Amino acid sequence: MKRFLLLLPFIFLLGCSLPEISDVIPPVTVVMYPYEGAVISQNVQITVQASDETGLSKVWYYVDGVKKEEKTAAPYTFTLDISGLTKKVNHVIQSAAQDKDGNIGYSPVVNFIVADSPDITPPSVVITNPQGGQVVEGIVNIIAHAEDERSVQKVAFFIDGDSVGATSAYPYMYNWNTEGYSDSTSHTIYAKAFDSGGNSAISPVITVTVYPRTGPAGDTTPPSALFLYPITGTTVQGTIQVSVDLSDNRGVSQAEFYVDGQLTESADNPDSPWIYNWDTSSKADSSAHSLYVKAYDEAGNVGTTGLLIVTVQ
Template sequence: MLVAGALAATAAIAAPAQDGGYARHRILVEARPGLSDAALDRILKEHGGKKRKIGQSRLHVVDLPANASEVAVVAKLQRRPELKFAELDRVVPAAMAVNDPYAGSEWHLTKIGAQTAWDSSMGRGVTIAVLDSGVNVNHPDLKDHLVAGYNVYDGNTDLTDVCGHGTAVAGTAAATSNNATGVAGVAGAASVMPLRIAYSDSTGCHAYFSTIASGITYAADHGARIANISYVGIAGSSSVLSAARYMNSKGGLVFVSAGNNNIDENVTPDPSLVVVSATDANDAKASFSSWGSFVTISAPGTYIWTTNNSLGYSQWNGTSFSAPVTAGVAALMMAARPDLSGDQIQSLLYSTSVDLGAAGRDPVFGYGRVDAAAALRATMAYQSPVDTTAPVAAIAAPLANSSVSGLVGVTVNASDNVGVARVDLKVNGTVIATDTSAPYTFSWDSTGTANGMANIVAVAYDAAGNAGTSATVAVNVANQVTTLAKDTTPPSVVISNPVAGTVTGNVAVSINASDDSGAAGITTVLSIDGQTKAQGTGGVLGYNWNTRKVRAGQHTLTATSRDAAGNTSTTSVIVTSK
């Protein structure tokens, strides 16, 4: 059985009791960039909460005491300006309809032109993370292409498929091709990373927002470029969207099912997710398929012949299978052109789809039914335009010449002709935090800055490396100052991100320092493998580390802080780049 190490800094996310469709004694929060772990701990302590970081992201699972009201705590935390959001850890079902194990053929491969696409790519070199009920690792059509996975739900390495759903989804996307066995997945040479996020009970197969967000983050941190989640009711989750944006920032794409309720799901669209509705053999909407403005594309989802948990094959119906069909096409495209970004693959996927229903994008079929043959032709011929236009950035809050103290909310407006990749916030020339998704909001601990006028600047970057700098906003820092005796106590320094584990792509390094004489007098230096990468003054230091430019393997990040009296402290974290 292929397995992987535990999620960095994250314990098992087992199922507590449910009430009203959400987990008891557990909620989800995301802190704004710049908020220290210590400050977040103080906020959560008011409610008896204890946080558990999800991978290398800013998401946290918060465990609550038995007597706490999850609804009440979420309502209070949603009003905290230091947090991007707080939400209940809702339970969601798998997006499968009835199945018929007795007859069928892989009509969907012909419908989407997969055989033609295979002349250009079979998906080799791309990993598809299947976030589901597990995968039968002994299935003859899957076992040769499995890579290390993880059981997020139980916090162990048991990938046993508890529902059968995950094995069927995995085979739809990537059952091995040309092995004279069973069926062929859309991307039959791609690798499958099994991530168990679900549990089974008498009502079916279910997952939580927390296990899904953890699975997406794990996939992003461990080199998967595609994540497929065939569960419904997740496109409106702030935690799932945050995790999807995190995977997008690593060059990946997240595919989800529209649902099988045959209704308008009334979910706000978000570009971080590829939401797939289901079509039948006549290119009509499948009778069960949900729709809505959040649908971006459609794909075959009726009578899909695929792998099952009994080491055999059967037919399945549902948007559970239209999503991995589309994910498989994206894997073919990424394998053919690994130089293209996730955003470019997503755009080509949409632009080459077969327009169905109302002209252009519509709520039933999105941009249209996926077309693998057309997508591969366009991918192979694509030439990336040269982007020389810098983003535009402006600080919306705080206002110039205002007085600030304590934790200060900073809001940045940023835009670009192609897209903003990240925004760095600088105070007096030191990067204190990085945000990779809109809205670009930060929590600046002004106690780490000397009293008096301080200059705030935001720098927005696009994927081409163009940078746009905002106008400087000068504010008056006015924190209470305490006079102390001679300082012989060294500062405290913590690397809050990354944590020990695996890292990929751009990594937002976050360092927090504090001192009994105040953080304003601290100077912090970040070194990676002994080479100085960044330095600055105050209580916070941020740095964007592009791990694509370093060798694969272990790297040591070291932070050294010195206070005004010359006392020093050092801390390190060891990570593995892929």
């Protein structure tokens, strides 16, 4: 009898279903544009990202604590009307997202200022990766550097004149899949930047070649080039020794050193490591500069280092 009594609670539990655990985790949301500190001179598009593991029911936003428009489906983009906002003072935007269980998540606030005059100055933009003349393959991260005196709204990317994508998130990047392009073909790339005042600018056009994965026999292997010194983020002054490791299956025939996209030095049949004495005395204090090296072989293949950023003190 005692054993039977001990089994009764266990049998009772088997006959009962456990209560379902409710979702108590709120969604995650962030304001992608405008970005922190933006200066806006006209109505712009607010871009919000939101996600939740159980699904979203709606997303909305606030301006200076006042709830504005909401949407129940992506994309979560809204028009920011600045006509009633005081100029030259700080304003805040915050997004909110609610999931299907009623949990609400809030984004960090984004501060912005409404300008007191129209923005007539266009932004500037340049492709920083890949480099012109580079041989590329697989997935290529096309990276653009864009600046504006007030705020960059978005950057669009173009390949062979066709628009392939745009982003309002920094760093401005597009992942280009080259697998659908014929081997050994050349292609043009440029970026177009837009600011919050409706101005736009186009970067210089670069040309790259899709790596010849197939095709006639011969040397199709590009050289390798790697910075040994300095490393990105380094602060330099005076004359520094730039050191680059160069290699190729048949030998490097030429190397070129670029500063801010301008050819600064070249060498035929360079040794490895290739060392160049770079005089930084003409550069402004606290200014940032981009460095890269191109390496060529006798077959015309080109290899490029990654882009390296240093600050001159």
